[in-house]
Amino acid sequence: MCSVDSLFLSGNEAIARGALRAGVTFACGYPGTPSTEILEVLSATADRDGRVQAEWCINEKVALETAIGASLAGARSLVTMKHVGLNVAADPFMTLSLTGVNAALVIVSADDPGMHSSQNEQDNRNFAKFAKVPMLEPADSQEAYEFVAEACALAEEFDVPVLLRSTTRVSHGRSRVVARAPVAFAPRSYERSIDKFVMMPQFARQRNRLVLERLAKLRERAERTPLNVLEAGTADLGIISSGAAYTYAREAFPKAWFLKLGMSHPLPVEKVAKLYRSVSRVAVVEELDPFIEDQVRALGLPVVGKEAIPADGELDQEIVFAALEPYLTRRPPRRRRPVMPPAARISAPVPAEPQLPVRPPVLCAGCPHRAVFAMLRKHKVSPLGDIGCYTLGALSPLDSLDSCLCMGASIGMMAGMNKVLGRRAVAAVLGDSTFFHSGVTPLIDARYNETDGIVLVLDNRTTAMTGHQGHPGTGVHLDRSAGPALDIERLCQGIGVRCETVDALDTEAFESALKRELGAQGLGVIVAFAPCALMAPGEQQLTVDEERCNLCGLCLDIGCPALAPGETAVEVSAACHGCGVCAAVCKRGALSVAGEPAGTP
């Protein structure tokens, strides 16, 4: 029996309640043992107080992207999955480390040592190191409950997603939980910030330096956090451990010293050194990989690890006792002083020649993407974006794209943002190749989860960014032979999503389709169709009426490399494709095109 003010909860129930206590208002994930109950409990509990939106997503990648959208929108967010789910979500996860978050974002990875219900036994602690993000590892339900709020606080303080790593025995183990008061935190709102959220090379390079600086600061925090405790003992044995393994080791060696790591990445090396000053024998007790052990060895310290503790399967106190007991009677190793790792050097930015105008990449002359962005800008739609040539629409002067995380992220992020900010706050834009790569699943997810929003597919009939490869929408194979071409509009019909295809370069048609969507409800797709200018040379000629042109600059403001201000009127260079986008924005009718259009649907 437990007392009135304490509950007897599984780790997963505790994480769910911990999320509510931490002010999490958006949660999603994809089921997988041993993570599944977190969202089910959260949803059941949240139904009662109504503050939290929780949903199953179509897969872990879409779930993470949706949670990222919610975090950007200002909601503390949680996303749950089993260990292998993080493989599916690895693309957004790895770059999320660069962008950081807005409101807290906690990623729960529930690992399954022993493979009770899994196809492999991967140790997801490696993902924390891989992505250079902090990781918390609860050892029981009380910690599972409290660590969610700790993770949220870390996420917001360090602008970083936090990995909350559980294992089967934590998630499905049960123990006493004393409830704590809800935590207070400052609300956050969304602001466009392309150097933070559009990870094209020039911005990603800057963010990457911040990631390394942040890692150094997180190292300092790991030394000071009360989650990492040096527990004094009476035996000449020190054990470094985390998570469920800690409970086994504690029971096996009640008199040992312990370095108990609640925040197990980055490793607090000073605390490790302190343990080595207190005892002459140290062991690392951890399930699966020698994650901590390798780092201790790198300090030049003698340690008992995977030569004694199995590198596969689950541990328990008997395994741990039998494994370490022989070492207690052996002569302890000669004490050695740790060799502290030097701070990593971060390369200096390449110094630019001062006063020289920079030349960032731009959309080509005649690029149909420009027509779409010019129109979106006119209607004050700044969508979440994706990766392709069209990512360049984020830059001045078009300024019409807010994010670029990884391929296929735009729709999931839109879903998360719109769920938090209200029905159709933002739109999404992605290319045709990106749509087939990983835009279909989030679109199905949006339909399933009844997400509202406008999705624009920029269908230039090719994978332009990487050099014009075919894809399922074109049917063009690697050897350029023709295969079956999938029709996006019919695909949308098949999943029950409203879809309209328009000629991206037909200003009137495109504008009326956009207006129809802007006035509509629910979920809609516009396929803005026009072949890549590099593949369909234009036959049209642009002429400038020098009498009418007053150099107002409207046409220059679409960022076309073929237009330049002349002495008395704009000048058109040989690069012009005659796409007519400039003519469409000219208010004085000074620009006109004649001839055959570059391509029609």
Added chain:
Amino acid sequence: MNGTTTVSFVGVGGQGVLLAANILAQTAMAQGYDVKASEVKGMAQRGGSVLSTVRFGKLVWSPLARHADVVIATELLEGRRALPLLAPQGALICARTIISPGSVLRGETQYPQDIEAAAAARSVTLLLVDAEAVARQAGTVRAANVALLGAASAKLPFNEAAWQQGLAAAIPAKILDVNQRAFALGREAHLNEEVTL
């Protein structure tokens, strides 16, 4: 470094910088040198600054170098930007082509006019080439990159046969003719300029 010569090609994405670099690499191989080259593709090709490096010598290890002995620039601003790549006594062979970046077109920044002074200040030998005019004379302005390479060729340690092999190896047969003409015209026009390695 270590008897290796580094030639860097700079320009604007879409100008054929990578092709010009490949012709040089093929030529150096035809001449019997060991060659390494590296280039950056992808987003950089969309009208941004591009850089491609070719290194040749008896035995070349690294495909990359911070500094170049010769820079071949298909555009004036990019040539100006590349000056810090050159050691004193290095040579910049630069087309007179001007492609204004967006910030200049919109009047936010100024296109630099100081390439001659800046090259002199660094003791860099400068050869300005009217590459587009030469290419037009050969038949197409699109061969400006190859015309420029022709102008640079007289200053590089390769014989005529090696250049011809390099051109044929790197350029599609359909457009080889016009490019050979552009190369020859560029080479003739600048044979007597004083740029030596």
